[in-house]
Amino acid sequence: MIDGSPGAVQGAFRALADPTRRDILVFLSRQDMTISEVASRFDITRAAVKKHLTILEQGALISVHPSGRERINRLEPLGLKSVADWLNYFDRFWDDRLHNLQEAIEEEERQKDD
Amino acid sequence: MIDGSPGAVQGAFRALADPTRRDILVFLSRQDMTISEVASRFDITRAAVKKHLTILEQGALISVHPSGRERINRLEPLGLKSVADWLNYFDRFWDDRLHNLQEAIEEEERQKDD
DNA sequence: TATATGAGATACCAAATGGTATCATGTCAA
DNA sequence: TTGACATGATACCATTTGGTATCTCATATA
Numbered sequence: 001m002i003d004g005s006p007g008a009v010q011g012a013f014r015a016l017a018d019p020t021r022r023d024i025l026v027f028l029s030r031q032d033m034t035i036s037e038v039a040s041r042f043d044i045t046r047a048a049v050k051k052h053l054t055i056l057e058q059g060a061l062i063s064v065h066p067s068g069r070e071r072i073n074r075l076e077p078l079g080l081k082s083v084a085d086w087l088n089y090f091d092r093f094w095d096d097r098l099h100n101l102q103e104a105i106e107e108e109e110r111q112k113d114d
Numbered sequence: 115m116i117d118g119s120p121g122a123v124q125g126a127f128r129a130l131a132d133p134t135r136r137d138i139l140v141f142l143s144r145q146d147m148t149i150s151e152v153a154s155r156f157d158i159t160r161a162a163v164k165k166h167l168t169i170l171e172q173g174a175l176i177s178v179h180p181s182g183r184e185r186i187n188r189l190e191p192l193g194l195k196s197v198a199d200w201l202n203y204f205d206r207f208w209d210d211r212l213h214n215l216q217e218a219i220e221e222e223e224r225q226k227d228d
Numbered sequence: 229t230a231t232a233t234g235a236g237a238t239a240c241c242a243a244a245t246g247g248t249a250t251c252a253t254g255t256c257a258a
Numbered sequence: 259t260t261g262a263c264a265t266g267a268t269a270c271c272a273t274t275t276g277g278t279a280t281c282t283c284a285t286a287t288a
Contacts, residue, residue, distance in 0.1 A: 010133055013127075013136070016127050017131035018246085022127070029203075029204060036263095036264065047249085047267095048248075050266080051245090055245095069255040069263075069265070070264060070265080071264080077204055084201050089143075090143060090194050094191045148235090149234075149235065150233095160234090160235080161235095161277080162276065164236080182234090182285065185235070
């Protein structure tokens with residue numbers, strides 16, 4: 001088994017599959033935001049943004065902190081790290097296979113230049 | 115912008131969102147396989163596996179090489195690397211103290227932009 | 229040649245997904 | 259207290275997604 005905690009990894013990958021959610025993570029990396037603040041960055045309704053934030057929270061990529069009538073959304077880098085850890089399994093292939101691949105590509109490029 | 119080639123990153127993240135597809139990648143990391151060989155590892159039909167392989171190919175996570183009447187599916191580490199590169203943006207946030215520092219800097223930048 | 233086999237192509241289905249609109253609730257402030 | 263505002267909750271819709279079944283095509287092989 002590769003996943004240390006399979007469920008968590010699945011939630012994180014699921015959350016990252018949507019481009020809007022990835023953009024939200026970038027925004028939150030710069031600054032904590034309320035739902036409305038996040039929503040103001042997009043052309044979709046606040047309700048849709050709320051759904052995205054819920055999925056991000058389920059994937060443990062953000063945490064939510066109530067403050068009065070607002071809810072502050074905060075990036076949780078640890079969740080992203082679980083994804084990076086999963087990818088780490090393939091690190092060794094980036095060394096050998098990737099090297100060979102790169103050579104093959106360059107060789108192909110040379111042959112096109114005829 | 116974070117993505118070097120946005121479309122490619124989206125395709126890769128989309129492909130990785132499904133646990134069956136992530137398992138397929140692990141199998142292919144050990145050994146190249148035909149569609150039927152991959153399908154024999156799962157309890158779903160060969161047609162369903164074929165769909166997964168198509169999505170993996172669209173995400174540039176595997177490549178397909180016809181050989182006679184068979185089609186060899188091969189892991190493409192380069193596609194996974196594009197995902198890792200996207201995640202690299204968040205490397206600095208894995209340390210909370212760096213996060214706070216970065217936040218202050220970015221906030222200053224943001225207020226200039228408004 | 230005849231036949232078995234690997235793969236492609238559709239058509240179809242149930243469930244999940246991303247979105248909207250609408251209404252309810254809690255909290256701040258005048 | 260009353261109104262304004264941030265959020266929660268629900269119902270609903272169109273599209274995508276993961277899956278099956280079935281048919282056809284191409285290619286080994288007896």
